[in-house]
Amino acid sequence: MTELLSSDQMRAFEKVAISQGAVTGLDLMERAGQGVVDTVLAHWPALSKGAQEALVLCGPGNNGGDGFVIARLLRDAGWAVRVHLWGDPADLPPDAKVNFDRWSEADKVLSLDPESVFTGPRPALFIDAVFGIGLSRPLPDAVAQVLNVAGMKAWKSSHEIKRIAVDCPSGLDLDTGLIPTDMGAVEKAGSAWPATLNTAHLTVTFHAPKLGHYLALGPTLCGELRVVDIGLRGAAREQHMVGHDPDPQRVRLAEPKFCGRHVTRLWLRSAMGKPNLTGHKFNFGHVAVFAGGVGRGGAGRLAARAALRSGAGLVTVICPPAALIENACQLNAIMLRALKPDQPLSDVADHRVSAFCLGPGMGVSDRTRALVGEVLERRAGDHDLDDPVVVLDADALGSFAQDPQRLFDRTHPRVILTPHEGEFERLFPDLSGAARAKMSKVDAVRRAAARAGCIVLLKGGDTVIADPQGGAAVHAASYGREAPWLATAGAGDVLAGLIAGLAAPFNSASLFCVAELAAYLHVEAARRFGPGLIAEDLPEELPKVFRDLGL
Numbered sequence: 001m002t003e004l005l006s007s008d009q010m011r012a013f014e015k016v017a018i019s020q021g022a023v024t025g026l027d028l029m030e031r032a033g034q035g036v037v038d039t040v041l042a043h044w045p046a047l048s049k050g051a052q053e054a055l056v057l058c059g060p061g062n063n064g065g066d067g068f069v070i071a072r073l074l075r076d077a078g079w080a081v082r083v084h085l086w087g088d089p090a091d092l093p094p095d096a097k098v099n100f101d102r103w104s105e106a107d108k109v110l111s112l113d114p115e116s117v118f119t120g121p122r123p124a125l126f127i128d129a130v131f132g133i134g135l136s137r138p139l140p141d142a143v144a145q146v147l148n149v150a151g152m153k154a155w156k157s158s159h160e161i162k163r164i165a166v167d168c169p170s171g172l173d174l175d176t177g178l179i180p181t182d183m184g185a186v187e188k189a190g191s192a193w194p195a196t197l198n199t200a201h202l203t204v205t206f207h208a209p210k211l212g213h214y215l216a217l218g219p220t221l222c223g224e225l226r227v228v229d230i231g232l233r234g235a236a237r238e239q240h241m242v243g244h245d246p247d248p249q250r251v252r253l254a255e256p257k258f259c260g261r262h263v264t265r266l267w268l269r270s271a272m273g274k275p276n277l278t279g280h281k282f283n284f285g286h287v288a289v290f291a292g293g294v295g296r297g298g299a300g301r302l303a304a305r306a307a308l309r310s311g312a313g314l315v316t317v318i319c320p321p322a323a324l325i326e327n328a329c330q331l332n333a334i335m336l337r338a339l340k341p342d343q344p345l346s347d348v349a350d351h352r353v354s355a356f357c358l359g360p361g362m363g364v365s366d367r368t369r370a371l372v373g374e375v376l377e378r379r380a381g382d383h384d385l386d387d388p389v390v391v392l393d394a395d396a397l398g399s400f401a402q403d404p405q406r407l408f409d410r411t412h413p414r415v416i417l418t419p420h421e422g423e424f425e426r427l428f429p430d431l432s433g434a435a436r437a438k439m440s441k442v443d444a445v446r447r448a449a450a451r452a453g454c455i456v457l458l459k460g461g462d463t464v465i466a467d468p469q470g471g472a473a474v475h476a477a478s479y480g481r482e483a484p485w486l487a488t489a490g491a492g493d494v495l496a497g498l499i500a501g502l503a504a505p506f507n508s509a510s511l512f513c514v515a516e517l518a519a520y521l522h523v524e525a526a527r528r529f530g531p532g533l534i535a536e537d538l539p540e541e542l543p544k545v546f547r548d549l550g551l
């Protein structure tokens, strides 16, 4: 699994390498610039044939320094290159200044403003090397205007211009994936696009991807993402073996990759208990899903179906007595038990229930709160690992919105909360909304997990999973794995059931690893089915996904 770095971690890697004398800053800059040129030419081979025009926009830091290297290398290859600089050359940091001087030996540097940039012939490459990981405040207006994708209209046939971002599209915060503005931060596509909308066709970053490439607006702005090795040692990415618990304080991509190779089958087999077992259905675990009252059982049934399809040996739907007939008409392989308000839970769910799923369709009520409390009190003994897994979603979370601490007092390490943004905000108001202008989604979910003392999975195109120790993963439905049709009623209920079903076999991986795999399979099922998907299709698609992935 690839490690996602914060900008501080990236700076630390660079600092260590330079201070140990392994490399100089100038070497790194040269390799970065060379890496961008090589990647661009490999991406669009037609550009290698014959020299063309390039426009390179440089900023006041080392990102600008990379830009000067790129300009020089293209010039050496016979390209006609125009370079514009934002800022005073005298203020450039040392390595960037060296490369500014090398460029300036033979060519001039123009100022970076709309008038001067958009005058002149249409470039084949529009290269944004204005700001990288050093962006610390909103883009200056003139830079925002020049980088706004709308500016391309200044040239005829502007669709032919390839927009390249060096490290990131300038304006993107590489820790949060947000665009800092004077009013806070923009985090959602289509909400209020700022005047700084700067989208690239291709983003080339260095050493390892950063959090902001995968969070929030990152994937929308970056286009395609490529990572160039610039010879920095200490890369932690190799240490992220699939199926192993995360290192605390590190963030990884939930993906079937190890040492650059696809290891999907290995991941599935290491995270899922069932493929490694023979024997009785109880070995495969028993999931109990609570469903809502009359006319409200659909969400619970969807979760139950996903649990059964994903590997649980048995699944029981538990519903109020009045909803028994309705559920009986809909369920066959899934068992059904009615639970009266005054009846003990043990009447319908014995000690062999290895995973509970509560929330979908249950309703926000005292009754839901009481049932959640009862399930959370069911502990097996001294060893946390013997406790049943408890997946709390939807109304199981909503029922504690008035007093989240009451929930957190009972949650334990075998519990996972699976909120969407709205539910997360109700449980963790101080980690949502305006507070997130400065805090990445990863940090917010880490803090939430620490507070709740359990795993938290915050859903989205960038799903973030964190444990109380600080380990975190991002599952990204982006960069070729988009599944916008997954935003459909009931899809979240399916995910909750999927987690319960995958976690149910006694030899399944840790709950954290199961949650990563569930997020991945959920998107795979949606992608395999394609547009037109409704939540019912997701569990039915799972066997085909398992087969395709070589299980």
Ligand SMILES: NC(=O)C1=CN([C@@H]2O[C@H](COP(=O)(O)OP(=O)(O)OC[C@H]3O[C@@H](n4cnc5c(N)ncnc54)[C@H](O)[C@@H]3O)[C@@H](O)[C@H]2O)[C@@H](O)CC1
Residues within 6 Å of the ligand: 010, 011, 013, 014, 028, 029, 032, 059, 060, 061, 062, 063, 064, 065, 066, 093, 130, 131, 132, 133, 134, 135, 136, 137, 138, 139, 140, 166, 167, 206, 230
């Ligand atoms: N860290 C590394 O290991 C490497 C970094 N390299 C490049 O260096 C970049 C980082 O360089 P820097 O740390 O110099 O940062 P940047 O070049 O991203 O920007 C820093 C400069 O911009 C100014 N600034 C920040 N936000 C501003 C704003 N909104 N308006 C006006 N000025 C603003 C800062 O005061 C500073 O002068 C990376 O993104 C990458 O492109 C590469 O050369 C290769 C190696």
Ligand SMILES: [K+]
Residues within 6 Å of the ligand: 063, 128, 129, 130, 131, 132, 165, 166, 167, 168, 169, 170
């Ligand atoms: K940039």
